[in-house]
Amino acid sequence: MKLVKRTFLTTCICLLCYTQAFAQTKFEREYRVKTNEVPARAIAFINWQTSYGKIRWYYEENFEANAYEGKLKINKQKYSIEFDTLGNLQDIEVELNVKRIDSPVLDEIKQSLSEKFDRYKIIRLQQQFSGNIKSLSSFLQTPSPTDSYVVRYEMTIKGKKNGSRELYEVTFNSAGEVINVSTIVSRNTDNLEY
Amino acid sequence: MSQLLFRETPTTLSTKKLLILLFALSIRSALAQSTYLIGTLPSVNISTNLNENYGLNFKSEFRQIFAAGFMGDEPIFDHRYIHTDLSIMASRKVGTENKVAFGYLIRMREDGENLHRLTQQIALMSHINGLRLAHRIRTDETFHANGEPRFRLRYRAASDFALNGATIDPREFYIKLTNEYVNDWQGGNYSLEVRVTPLLGYAINDANKLEIGLDYRIGSVLKDINTNSFWAMINWYLKL
Numbered sequence: 001m002k003l004v005k006r007t008f009l010t011t012c013i014c015l016l017c018y019t020q021a022f023a024q025t026k027f028e029r030e031y032r033v034k035t036n037e038v039p040a041r042a043i044a045f046i047n048w049q050t051s052y053g054k055i056r057w058y059y060e061e062n063f064e065a066n067a068y069e070g071k072l073k074i075n076k077q078k079y080s081i082e083f084d085t086l087g088n089l090q091d092i093e094v095e096l097n098v099k100r101i102d103s104p105v106l107d108e109i110k111q112s113l114s115e116k117f118d119r120y121k122i123i124r125l126q127q128q129f130s131g132n133i134k135s136l137s138s139f140l141q142t143p144s145p146t147d148s149y150v151v152r153y154e155m156t157i158k159g160k161k162n163g164s165r166e167l168y169e170v171t172f173n174s175a176g177e178v179i180n181v182s183t184i185v186s187r188n189t190d191n192l193e194y
Numbered sequence: 195m196s197q198l199l200f201r202e203t204p205t206t207l208s209t210k211k212l213l214i215l216l217f218a219l220s221i222r223s224a225l226a227q228s229t230y231l232i233g234t235l236p237s238v239n240i241s242t243n244l245n246e247n248y249g250l251n252f253k254s255e256f257r258q259i260f261a262a263g264f265m266g267d268e269p270i271f272d273h274r275y276i277h278t279d280l281s282i283m284a285s286r287k288v289g290t291e292n293k294v295a296f297g298y299l300i301r302m303r304e305d306g307e308n309l310h311r312l313t314q315q316i317a318l319m320s321h322i323n324g325l326r327l328a329h330r331i332r333t334d335e336t337f338h339a340n341g342e343p344r345f346r347l348r349y350r351a352a353s354d355f356a357l358n359g360a361t362i363d364p365r366e367f368y369i370k371l372t373n374e375y376v377n378d379w380q381g382g383n384y385s386l387e388v389r390v391t392p393l394l395g396y397a398i399n400d401a402n403k404l405e406i407g408l409d410y411r412i413g414s415v416l417k418d419i420n421t422n423s424f425w426a427m428i429n430w431y432l433k434l
Contacts, residue, residue, distance in 0.1 A: 030359040158290040192328035192352040193317040
């Protein structure tokens with residue numbers, strides 16, 4: 001039995017060395033940061049608005065662009081306000097229920113999804129607002145029809161096409177037309193299954 | 195009945211003392227009726243995808259006991275190697291993130307008598323506010339030369355969440371919690387075991403994770419004498 005134990009430990013060490021040598025080079029992560037680590041401009045924008053209570057700050061790193069993200073709740077709705085590394089406002093995302101999309105837009109979205117997938121199920125929907133700081137600020141406080149911001153919808157769906165089931169992220173414009181479809185690489189679930 | 199007694203009889207200091215004493219004695223009695231085991235249960239878990247839908251999982255774990263005895267009594271230290279398990283499971287994707295799997299396990303015991311186990315499972319993945327929650331329903335049948343076959347029906351809920359940020363990213367710590375209920379039938383006898391496992395994990399990357407923690411198991415839940423097992427765990431999950 002000593003031999004079994006020795007073999008087991010040797011295998012562990014060898015495999016650990018092997019995976020370290022061939023570790024993935026893709027680098028993408030999001031982590032919590034303290035308020036005093038966030039650019040003053042971003043903090044100023046948040047303070048400029050009405051008091052929202054607790055805000056969680058995150059820093060997002062990837063190959064394309066790094067960003068600070070403030071996550072908060074307003075009237076029980078989840079908001080995510082994204083800033084660049086200098087603290088300039090990029091966009092505001094609001095998580096919402098599909099039923100809250102205007103009927104003609106929702107019909108267009110459903111039509112587009114039916115054309116692209118054999119079957120689909122909407123998992124998550126975010127409405128994305130981008131534009132000038134004045135309009136976005138106005139949107140957070142008292143939205144007005146005269147505000148000029150670009151509206152997009154970002155959906156996470158479970159989709160089936162050509163017999164294959166995957167998670168997808170689909171972006172629509174304000175009219176419900178598809179702008180982009182990308183496959184989401186599912187995270188490894190082995191440690192929850194075995 | 196005790197609540198009725200409380201209502202009808204004014205609680206004096208002596209009554210309180212008596213109740214505390216009875217409570218303490220009942221706990222002592224319950225503990226005296228329980229056994230415990232303390233040991234280690236490290237495992238290595240290696241998975242690989244054969245193609246888009248099929249995959250294989252290899253697992254090896256071995257057990258050692260460092261202490262055993264009756265709760266409340268002096269421990270009987272008895273360091274002992276118990277067994278080594280080797281298993282293989284073949285899985286098929288049946289949904290976006292759901293899988294069915296079938297497998298075989300061989301348990302090489304200290305006494306040289308090997309056990310053979312067939313396993314079937316379905317794992318269903320759900321997401322609640324960004325939290326991953328996996329439901330696993332598993333059945334297994336265990337056979338060995340000198341004994342009745344053993345049949346088990348198990349349900350496990352498992353979840354993990356990042357200690358920093360919304361998702362578990364490379365080079366981040368995370369917490370994993372599992373809770374499992376194991377129904378066991380052997381030779382006309384039934385027993386239930388409940389397992390609770392809090393683990394601290396570290397993701398080297400998405401395909402390489404280390405976890406350390408405690409696996410607490412209370413067995414014979416519906417019987418007079420409970421068995422309590424405390425297993426120190428180190429799990430290594432590797433996807434090739």
